[in-house]
Amino acid sequence: MARYILSQKCVFRFIQGYNSSQRFTQNHVCAFTNDSIPHVIHDRQNQRFTVACDSEDKSVLKYTSRGDxxxxxxxxxxxxxxxGKGVAAHLAKAALDFVIEEDLKARISCWYIRKYVDENPHLGYQAYIKD
Known part of the structure; x- marks a missing residue:
């Protein structure tokens, strides 16, 4: 299971089984400050991750569980x-962290998630991607 520690300029990601933490700056995570990092909600029943953007709008990452x-x-x-504010990056990160925590393999149909994985090899998601 991953846990996160926020400092003023960085987020540290600690993963069980790794000897060291992964450190990445806000530029790698998103454009949010620590005070405004969006809260990502995982709705397992409806197979989606959401971020409330304001009172009416939500950002959504949809997935399907294949059962295998x-x-x-x-x-x-x-x-x-x-x-352009990093919301999609937070959704992608939450979904990919879920894949790791549940020891799953992911197929990626979404161009943005594919781009996120390719642009952030230091986060270790490639090992969990099934092409």
Whole structure:
């Protein structure tokens, strides 16, 4: 299970079984400050991760569980008013951390999640991706 420690400029990710922490700056995580990091909610029943952007809009990452130890990460949707602020990165990170914590394999149908994995090899998600 991963746990996170926030400092002023960095997020540290500690993963069970690793000898050291992974450190990445806010630029690798998102454009949010520590005070405004969005709260990602995992709705297992509806197979999605959400972030409330404001009173009406939500950002959503949808997935399907295949039942054979695999999930398919289908799509990421962020309201236009919140694009470019790192919300999709938080959703992708939460979904990929879920894959790791549950020891699953992920198929990626969403272009954004594929881009996130490819641009962040230091986070170790590649080992959990099934092409």
């Amino acid at each position: 130890g695999q999930v398919e990460l289908i799509s990421t949707e962020v309201p236009e008013s919140h694009r």
